[in-house]
Amino acid sequence: xxxxxxxxxxxxxxxxxxxxxxxxxxxxxxxxxxxxxxxxxxxxxxxxxxxxxxxxxxxxxxxxxxxxxxxxxxxxxxxxxxxxxxxxxxxxxxxxxxxxxxxxxxxxxxxxxxxxxxxxxxxxxxxxxxxxxxxxxxxxxxxxxxxxxxxxxxxxxxxxxxxxxxxxxxxxxxxxxxxxxxxxxxxxxxxxxxxxxxxxxxxxxxxxxxxxxxxxxxxxxxxxxxxxxxxxxxxxxxxxxxxxxxxxxxxxxxxxxxxxxxxxxxxxxxxxxxxxxxxxxxxxxxxxxxxxxxxxxxxxxxxxxxxxxxxxxxxxxxxxxxxxxxxxxxxxxxxxxxxxxxxxxxxxxxxxxxxxxxxxxxxxxxxxxxxxxxxxxxxxxxxxxxxxxxxxxxxxxxxxxxxxxxxxxxxxxxxxxxxxxxxxxxxxxxxxxxxxxxxxxxxxxxxxxxxxxxxxxxxxxxxxxxxxxxxxxxxxxxxxxxxxxxxxxxxxxxxxxxxxxxxxxxxxxxxxxxxxxxxxxxxxxxxxxxxxxxxxxxxxxxxxxxxxxxxxxxxxxxxxxxxxxxxxxxxxxxxxxxxxxxxxxxxxxxxxxxxxxxxxxxxxxxx
Amino acid sequence: xxxxxxxxxxxxxxxxxxxxxxxxxxxxxxxxxxxxxxxxxxxxxxxxxxxxxxxxxxxxxxxxxxxxxxxxxxxxxxxxxxxxxxxxxxxxxxxxxxxxxxxxxxxxxxxxxxxxxxxxxxxxxxxxxxxxxxxxxxxxxxxxxxxxxxxxxxxxxxxxxxxxxxxxxxxxxxxxxxxxxxxxxxxxxxxxxxxxxxxxxxxxxxxxxxxxxxxxxxxxxxxxxxxxxxxxxxxxxxxxxxxxxxxxxxxxxxxxxxxxxxxxxxxxxxxxxxxxxxxxxxxxxxxxxxxxxxxxxxxxxxxxxxxxxxxxxxxxxxxxxxxxxxxxxxxxxxxxxxxxxxx
Numbered sequence: 001x002x003x004x005x006x007x008x009x010x011x012x013x014x015x016x017x018x019x020x021x022x023x024x025x026x027x028x029x030x031x032x033x034x035x036x037x038x039x040x041x042x043x044x045x046x047x048x049x050x051x052x053x054x055x056x057x058x059x060x061x062x063x064x065x066x067x068x069x070x071x072x073x074x075x076x077x078x079x080x081x082x083x084x085x086x087x088x089x090x091x092x093x094x095x096x097x098x099x100x101x102x103x104x105x106x107x108x109x110x111x112x113x114x115x116x117x118x119x120x121x122x123x124x125x126x127x128x129x130x131x132x133x134x135x136x137x138x139x140x141x142x143x144x145x146x147x148x149x150x151x152x153x154x155x156x157x158x159x160x161x162x163x164x165x166x167x168x169x170x171x172x173x174x175x176x177x178x179x180x181x182x183x184x185x186x187x188x189x190x191x192x193x194x195x196x197x198x199x200x201x202x203x204x205x206x207x208x209x210x211x212x213x214x215x216x217x218x219x220x221x222x223x224x225x226x227x228x229x230x231x232x233x234x235x236x237x238x239x240x241x242x243x244x245x246x247x248x249x250x251x252x253x254x255x256x257x258x259x260x261x262x263x264x265x266x267x268x269x270x271x272x273x274x275x276x277x278x279x280x281x282x283x284x285x286x287x288x289x290x291x292x293x294x295x296x297x298x299x300x301x302x303x304x305x306x307x308x309x310x311x312x313x314x315x316x317x318x319x320x321x322x323x324x325x326x327x328x329x330x331x332x333x334x335x336x337x338x339x340x341x342x343x344x345x346x347x348x349x350x351x352x353x354x355x356x357x358x359x360x361x362x363x364x365x366x367x368x369x370x371x372x373x374x375x376x377x378x379x380x381x382x383x384x385x386x387x388x389x390x391x392x393x394x395x396x397x398x399x400x401x402x403x404x405x406x407x408x409x410x411x412x413x414x415x416x417x418x419x420x421x422x423x424x425x426x427x428x429x430x431x432x433x434x435x436x437x438x439x440x441x442x443x444x445x446x447x448x449x450x451x452x453x454x455x456x457x458x459x460x461x462x463x464x465x466x467x468x469x470x471x472x473x474x475x476x477x478x479x480x481x482x483x484x485x486x487x488x489x490x491x492x493x494x495x496x497x498x499x500x501x502x503x504x505x506x507x508x509x510x511x512x513x514x515x516x517x518x519x520x521x522x523x524x525x526x527x528x529x530x531x532x533x534x535x536x537x538x539x540x541x542x543x544x545x546x547x548x549x550x551x552x553x554x555x556x557x558x559x560x561x562x563x564x565x566x567x568x569x570x571x572x573x574x575x576x577x578x579x580x581x582x583x584x585x586x587x588x589x590x591x592x593x594x595x596x597x598x599x600x601x602x603x604x605x606x607x
Numbered sequence: 608x609x610x611x612x613x614x615x616x617x618x619x620x621x622x623x624x625x626x627x628x629x630x631x632x633x634x635x636x637x638x639x640x641x642x643x644x645x646x647x648x649x650x651x652x653x654x655x656x657x658x659x660x661x662x663x664x665x666x667x668x669x670x671x672x673x674x675x676x677x678x679x680x681x682x683x684x685x686x687x688x689x690x691x692x693x694x695x696x697x698x699x700x701x702x703x704x705x706x707x708x709x710x711x712x713x714x715x716x717x718x719x720x721x722x723x724x725x726x727x728x729x730x731x732x733x734x735x736x737x738x739x740x741x742x743x744x745x746x747x748x749x750x751x752x753x754x755x756x757x758x759x760x761x762x763x764x765x766x767x768x769x770x771x772x773x774x775x776x777x778x779x780x781x782x783x784x785x786x787x788x789x790x791x792x793x794x795x796x797x798x799x800x801x802x803x804x805x806x807x808x809x810x811x812x813x814x815x816x817x818x819x820x821x822x823x824x825x826x827x828x829x830x831x832x833x834x835x836x837x838x839x840x841x842x843x844x845x846x847x848x849x850x851x852x853x854x855x856x857x858x859x860x861x862x863x864x865x866x867x868x869x870x871x872x873x874x875x876x877x878x879x880x881x882x883x884x885x886x887x888x889x890x891x892x893x894x895x896x897x898x899x900x901x902x903x904x905x906x907x908x909x910x911x912x913x914x915x916x917x918x919x920x921x922x923x924x925x926x927x928x929x930x931x932x933x934x935x936x937x938x939x940x941x942x943x944x945x946x947x948x949x950x
Contacts, residue, residue: 031950103707163942164950210948220944226934228926229697248944252936259922261696267690268723275687275720279694282681283659283702284927286934287694393946397940403931412627440927441659441679442699449656451672465670 008063010151010197011070014077014143015087019051021137022079026057027417028176029144030211031161032063032153041067041511042390043587048236048328054083061199066555067391068512071591077149079121084109096194097462098146100139113347116191117543119146124182129175138179138268145183150192151199155184161188186478210395212388215290217396219244221290221364223252226403227314228266228488229280229287231273233295236328237384238318241290242266270295274302274315281306281313284408284454286368286441290316293335294325296342303377304343305454308475310377311428312371314408315339316364319383321585332385332555333507339379340535350488351379351535355510357393359533360386363489369404372486373437383556385508385587407437411445413524418447424449427473428459433477481536488534491541495528502548503597504541504582506532506562506589509554512538513588520597527552532562537569545573550604553599554580556588578604618650626674633847634866636788637670638812643791644705644734645674645942647798651905658678659695663717665743666694667709667736667814686717689724689733693915693931696729699925703802706733713934714750715767725780725807729912732801735771736788738816747821757870759819770894772906775809776885781909782808783888785902787863787873790854793903802907806914813873813901815857817866848891860900876904883900883908 012029016022026042033040040061045054059068072092078084078099085108091097091114099119100107110116121142129135148158158180159173166172219241222230230249232242246264253261267273273289281289290300296317306313319335321327339351350370352363365381371378409417414424424447427436436459439448450461458469495502505513510531517527530544545551545566553563560579567574580596583586612620624645629637647935648655655677662668664685671680683691692704711719713735724731739752746759750769757763775783780936782804786794794812801808855861858877864870874895879886888907924933 022949041761169827181661208949210945212948216948220941223753224941226929226931228929228934231694231697252940253934255922256918257922260920261922261926261929263916263919263921265697268719271687272690272693272720272723275683275690276694276697278683279681279691279696280698280926281662281694282691283695284925285698287698291811305684327639336919396941398941403935438778440699441695441702442925442927444656446656446677449677449679451680451682453680495757 002011004415005195007200008061008202010061010199011016011072011074012059012147012439013073013075013090014057015080015083016055016057016140017051017080017082018049018055020140022057022140024057024137024176025140025144026059027076028161028165028180029147030059030390031164032148032157033059033199034206034211035157035161035238036153036199037202037207038199039065039067039206039392041392043069044386044585046329052259056082063202065513066511066590068515069587070590071589077147079140079143080280088114095195096150096196098143098150101102115194117146117150117194119183119186119190121183122440124186125179131466134550136258138175141176141179142183145180145185146187148180149184149187150194153199153517155181160488185462193240203576206392209392210357210394211390211392212357213240213390214242214354214357214382215318215388216244216548217357217393218354218364218380218387219359220248220362220396222314222367223248224361224398224533225289225365225368227283227368228385229261229277230266230289231276231280232289233267233270233273233286233291234263235270235292237320237388238290238295238316240388241316241318246318268439270298271302274299277313278302278306278311278328281311281371282309282441284442285423286312286314286372288314288316288368290318292318292320293322293338296335299485300343303349304345304347306377307343307347307349308345308454309452310375310438311452312368314367314371314378314380316380317382319381327585329384331508331587332556332583332585333383333509334561334583336381336557336561337564339381347379348478348536349379350374350484353381353506353533353535354386355531355533358397360395362399365399369401369485370488372408373404374435374480375406375485376480381502381507383508389587404565407435409437409439409443409448412440414443414445414447422447425459426521427457427476427598428478429476433483434476434481435483436476438539479582485536485538488536488538490538491544492531493529493531493540493544496526499526499528500549501525502530502544502551503529503554503556504530504532504544504551509556512588512590513554516593516597519590519594525597525601535565537566540564542570542573545570547574548576549576551576552578552580552600553587554582555592556582558583610808612912615649617654619649620653621646621649622773623677624655625674626676627672629667631666631673632848634817634850635666636738636812636816636851637667638673639788639791639850640734640794640812640814641670641674642763643794646791647802648675650795651799652800653703654803656882657701660690661692661695662707663685663709663712665709665712665741668712670683670736671705674932684741686712687720688712689717689720689729692731693727693729696731696916697921698927700730700921701925704731705821706731709732710735710739710751712736712772713736715772716770718750722774722778723754725775725778725809727915728779728781728806728912728918730805730807730916732798732810734798734810735770736814738814739768740816742816742819766925770892770896771811772795772902773889775807775811776888776907779807779912780809781912782840782905784809785811785813785909786902786904787813787853787903789850789863789931790873791904793875797905799908799941804840804910805917806909806912813871815851829903857904872900873903874900876902876906880904882906884886885909931948
């Protein structure tokens with residue numbers, strides 16, 4: 001035990017089993033901490049299973065606003081017998097194990113250096129809830145009460161959360177409150193003490209802040225971005241994005257006559273959903289799908305078609321553990337190369353890579369502008385940690401920028417072109433930027449129509465196997481990609497003069513790296529930082545690496561996929577990169593980054 | 608003085624419905640189908656600029672380039688045309704999609720997407736140019752090849768064919784017809800009916816392949832012809848066949864001799880046949896298969912089921928034409944969302 005408790009710096013891990021109803025309890029606990037004004041985040045580490053397999057929910061409350069998964073667990077709610085033997089060793093020395101002592105604790109589950117707090121959750125619930133399937137679920141509410149007592153969450157805050165959550169169901173509020181209160185009162189009566197951490201309200205601490213998941217933020221962004229044909233196939237961890245759109249579209253895009261200004265279709269498979277959005281993009285709608293790695297594998301053919309036939313469409317990719325089925329419910333950033341070069345032949349795509357809730361929202365909105373501007377498939381590259389975990393965030397902010405429909409010619413535009421003696425040539429580089437002009441079906445100008453195909457074609461969209469025609473299109477597509485380099489979101493760079501060590505990361509690694517940099521600084525290593533937010537790489541990436549002696553590149557994959565892209569495109573700078581790789585399927589912690597950087601630095605010194 | 612060309616209600620001649628010159632083998636049934644399709648659009652006075660032509664991969668999938676150049680065309684990837692057409696239909700439900708596909712594209716690689724397109728009753732005229740073989744890859748069996756049919760190399764098919772008309776009826780398509788490429792008198796009106804129908808209109812059209820349906824012993828087989836030619840001719844030589852024509856009365860049978868010497872029997876449905884009865888339609892197909900005949904005509908018709916876009920309740924203006932004012936919700940709505948997410 002510490003002499004003095006840490007104030008507002010706590011990690012709680014709840015170990016239960018899938019389908020036990022713990023999601024509600026964990027949500028209440030998390031929201032209560034948020035309501036107290038303490039910055040917090042949660043990581044749901046769940047199995048690919050409906051019922052019965054182990055699941056962990058880790059909350060971090062941190063007054064300094066660090067939102068990545070904490071390296072250590074301060075308190076473990078040990079509610080799953082199947083994992084108890086491992087769970088006790090996941091708690092830090094001096095930490096707490098909270099368990100249900102309705103049945104005696106096996107001696108094998110005892111360990112030195114931690115504090116055991118037992119309370120009879122089963123017995124308490126048995127008294128309060130009639131025998132029913134609900135009783136097992138209510139058991140989880142009891143630990144919410146116990147934790148509230150132990151760490152200082154006021155019951156009035158819990159009550160307020162219940163009212164926010166179940167406002168229209170007073171009976172549900174009451175039944176939950178009774179069980180939570182039972183846990184609270186029991187611990188109070190037993191006068192349980194702990195001295196590791198206290199949670200104290202921070203007045204206005206989370207004022208104006210929201211809590212959301214990246215998939216929700218992206219779904220709202222896609223609605224604001226004008227997505228009107230959404231075709232998807234269920235797959236973890238992306239389903240909740242499309243499901244959120246099913247929730248928000250009727251609310252946000254109402255027609256006075258009740259008709260829909262959108263179509264959302266659950267397709268028969270990923271191949272169909274990708275093909276549908278290609279058809280819709282070709283016909284002029286802002287179209288999108290959401291999927292994860294296995295879906296991208298299936299969608300490859302359509303992605304290649306959209307690239308070569310130059311059809312705008314957006315792919316939201318929520319990455320999970322691969323290869324193959326991999327770890328369907330764990331997080332990774334291992335589909336970067338798959339997305340960047342998706343499909344056969346020479347292909348290169350545009351990736352927007354959000355790192356927080358607001359960029360999930362904004363990039364989702366902007367992705368349709370990029371797709372239309374570049375007449376190409378665009379990937380919004382997220383991951384499970386961003387997409388399915390709760391994050392406290394600044395409210396979603398709407399960029400006032402007008403929609404960019406790109407070089408899309410109306411019937412009237414074509415008339416004007418004709419008067420000016422200009423000819424519409426579908427695949428011709430009129431402006432020298434690699435981006436051709438397009439017309440969409442329904443354009444009534446007699447000169448508008450053309451034939452789209454994934455086979456070789458010339459600048460006029462005519463079928464051609466001519467070597468010059470083929471090379472012209474391939475080279476122009478490359479030029480288009482280079483034009484995109486100038487338009488995609490630039491990296492965010494934080495640097496101080498004289499600092500010669502850089503860290504690069506992207507996506508959900510941002511939070512742990514932000515915290516890691518503070519820790520490194522405290523230990524004497526100052527670093528500059530660059531957050532990559534898109535592919536293709538922009539010139540700022542080159543400059544940043546060139547300016548530093550050593551650059552650590554943090555990625556959540558085994559093969560250093562972003563490093564490979566950088567080395568491929570900027571081979572002269574490759575030697576400066578040292579990869580920091582975390583790919584165990586769990587959200588990265590700052591400690592993992594710090595440790596690997598120190599180890600790499602030590603190796604470099606001794607070498 | 609030359610006679611003035613006939614014009615339709617749009618003041619357009621049939622020539623204005625022309626496409627690029629065909630690259631099909633001479634005598635290919637697909638060209639005859641293209642001609643019937645072109646005639647049907649012209650006769651129905653449909654503005655080609657309102658039509659989108661979609662296809663997948665294969666000989667048949669090349670054909671949309673050979674009619675109605677004023678329409679937008681999309682030769683997509685193998686087997687995925689049904690889904691691509693579904694997406695295009697969602698984006699702009701005021702356009703009239705026509706899908707042209709082959710038996711490989713539809714009954715094998717694209718079977719799943721084809722089934723779901725019909726299940727949704729997507730508004731499309733979908734023509735299967737059915738010859739039982741993969742032409743572009745030189746003669747492999749497709750899933751509609753009949754039991755006993757022989758591949759170029761002598762291999763005999765022993766797996767029963769998928770009957771696409773029966774499948775279409777079962778899965779919810781609402782206009783199902785079968786015809787023969789050379790029977791323009793029957794085919795063109797069936798296409799016209801399909802164009803007028805709102806929902807999935809499936810036309811399974813038997814379309815002889817001049818190049819790969821070879822039977823041993825046929826004097827018209829490619830092998831026979833090659834045996835009587837100068838050996839320096841390359842293996843892809845295609846003999847100059849004529850289109851096979853068929854013209855026969857309702858309710859009667861008609862035997863057609865194919866390019867390879869084989870024979871098929873077509874049975875044209877009679878006037879007393881009721882195409883709105885699903886059970887009868889399926890039974891009629893089964894009976895014709897048992898008798899070794901191909902039933903032709905409008906086999907099933909359901910005018911009452913809503914098309915997919917009608918069922919979805921899409922707004923009148925095509926989704927593709929909606930501007931930012933229609934698509935982007937107001938900023939105040941985002942404030943409400945933010946406030947909900949604070950709880």
